[in-house]
Amino acid sequence: MATIFSKIAAGDIPSYKVAENDRFYAFLDINPLVKGHTLVIPKHEVDYLFDLEDEEFAGLHLFAKSVASAIEKVIPCKRIGVAVMGLEVPHAHIHLIPINKESDMII
Numbered sequence: 001m002a003t004i005f006s007k008i009a010a011g012d013i014p015s016y017k018v019a020e021n022d023r024f025y026a027f028l029d030i031n032p033l034v035k036g037h038t039l040v041i042p043k044h045e046v047d048y049l050f051d052l053e054d055e056e057f058a059g060l061h062l063f064a065k066s067v068a069s070a071i072e073k074v075i076p077c078k079r080i081g082v083a084v085m086g087l088e089v090p091h092a093h094i095h096l097i098p099i100n101k102e103s104d105m106i107i
């Protein structure tokens with residue numbers, strides 16, 4: 001059964017898209033920790049981030065780098081924090097969280 005993130009990437013469930021290419025999708029978290037909190041996913045459905053093949057793992061991170069750069073242009077912040085949790089949704093994803101102070105990242 002498709003994960004909720006697969007349905008989001010396919011457009012079957014609405015999301016606020018931040019960026020997309022043929023393999024990866026970035027969208028705003030529905031329950032953001034801060035303004036601009038973004039999730040970056042592979043369209044290919046894999047539960048655990050570290051189970052991705054090396055090439056896809058590297059591609060996801062390069063995509064996340066470009067997304068972080070785009071976020072920095074529109075959300076004033078000191079830097080983009082990166083978090084990997086994956087306990088709620090069984091579809092590999094990276095959290096990109098614009099932060100200004102250490103407490104922004106306490107999650």
Ligand code: 5GP
Nearest residue numbers: 004015027028029030031085086087088089
């Ligand atoms: P994690 O699996 O990393 O613990 O958390 C999953 C994240 O996905 C949470 O921050 C949660 O708010 C977000 N999330 C869960 N369901 C949806 C959804 O349907 N749409 C969006 N945009 N975000 C979601």
